[in-house]
Amino acid sequence: MTSPYGLEGRVAIVTGASRGIGLAVAEALRTAGALVCVTARDPDGVRRAAEELGAVGLAGSVADPAHLRELTGLALREFGRIDIVVNNAATNQPYGPLMDADPNRWREAFTVNVEAPLRLVQHAWRAWMSEHGGSVVNICTEGAAHVGPNVGAYGTSKAALLHLTRQLAGELAPKVRVNSVSPGLVRTEMARFVWESAEEELAAGLPLGRIGEPEDIARAVVWLASDAADWITGADLLVDGGTRVRAAHTATAYAVHERLRSRAPGQGAP
Numbered sequence: 001m002t003s004p005y006g007l008e009g010r011v012a013i014v015t016g017a018s019r020g021i022g023l024a025v026a027e028a029l030r031t032a033g034a035l036v037c038v039t040a041r042d043p044d045g046v047r048r049a050a051e052e053l054g055a056v057g058l059a060g061s062v063a064d065p066a067h068l069r070e071l072t073g074l075a076l077r078e079f080g081r082i083d084i085v086v087n088n089a090a091t092n093q094p095y096g097p098l099m100d101a102d103p104n105r106w107r108e109a110f111t112v113n114v115e116a117p118l119r120l121v122q123h124a125w126r127a128w129m130s131e132h133g134g135s136v137v138n139i140c141t142e143g144a145a146h147v148g149p150n151v152g153a154y155g156t157s158k159a160a161l162l163h164l165t166r167q168l169a170g171e172l173a174p175k176v177r178v179n180s181v182s183p184g185l186v187r188t189e190m191a192r193f194v195w196e197s198a199e200e201e202l203a204a205g206l207p208l209g210r211i212g213e214p215e216d217i218a219r220a221v222v223w224l225a226s227d228a229a230d231w232i233t234g235a236d237l238l239v240d241g242g243t244r245v246r247a248a249h250t251a252t253a254y255a256v257h258e259r260l261r262s263r264a265p266g267q268g269a270p
């Protein structure tokens with residue numbers, strides 16, 4: 001009997017796959033047997049990831065509608081189908097109080113974090129999924145459930161992505177399942193400014209006693225994308241080391257962001 005976790009013969013597109021969670025997701029999908037198409041802005045990062053994984057890659061920003069169209073075209077040309085879309089690329093900018101938020105940077109957060117995932121699903125739907133089915137996994141964040149200092153644009157856009165996930169799940173059923181994974185704090189470049197300055201303190205506040213690794217998230221994404229989850233749609237899977245069940249952790253994270261802000265007034269997160 002073939003494993004329901006197996007993805008042999010399936011084709012996946014993963015955005016933001018040159019490092020961090022996206023790279024781990026692409027690697028886990030390859031290990032499960034899928035053919036993978038990766039993207040990120042930096043061409044060297046895309047080339048390295050594609051070589052390392054035996055994937056195909058295309059450099060560009062998900063904020064560029066033409067890039068998303070080309071990406072879908074590449075997957076179809078190279079592999080002939082698109083079964084899985086993982087919307088992982090995101091920005092955590094603008095970082096700071098919403099009253100200071102620059103309208104262009106606020107718009108950019110929504111373009112990258114909300115509009116691009118919708119556009120990519122539209123392309124995949126029209127090109128393949130409406131007829132043959134498929135599975136979409138959007139990467140949200142545990143933090144979207146909380147109000148926190150400095151992360152208002154990020155949190156608001158990710159909360160919108162969470163709702164977009166449910167809305168698409170309703171609209172695209174039964175052909176396409178659409179789910180999300182919401183990570184807690186994970187050891188990647190995007191979150192380095194948080195964990196590097198306070199890892200011990202943050203880990204101590206977590207029920208499972210450590211911050212996340214990209215592979216923790218990747219395993220959950222592969223499971224949701226696979227037939228093992230074929231009666232799940234519109235769900236959000238928290239992969240957060242227990243963050244949500246311990247209020248003290250939220251208070252610690254809040255204090256860390258307050259501290260970061262007071263150290264670098266007026267500055268965005270790196």
Ligand SMILES: NC(=O)c1ccc[n+]([C@@H]2O[C@H](COP(=O)([O-])OP(=O)(O)OC[C@H]3O[C@@H](n4cnc5c(N)ncnc54)[C@H](OP(=O)(O)O)[C@@H]3O)[C@@H](O)[C@H]2O)c1
Binds near residue numbers: 062087139187
């Ligand atoms: N790390 C955490 O603690 C954490 C927690 C909750 C949720 N998340 C979510 O997890 C996802 C991955 O984040 P990460 O922590 O792995 O970040 P990361 O290590 O900074 O990696 C981000 C990836 O996305 C690419 N990227 C960024 N902007 C892009 C754009 N406009 N177009 C195409 N690619 C783009 C980056 O490459 P280029 O720079 O070359 O484009 C890189 O490959 C995000 O959705 C994030 O919101 C992360």
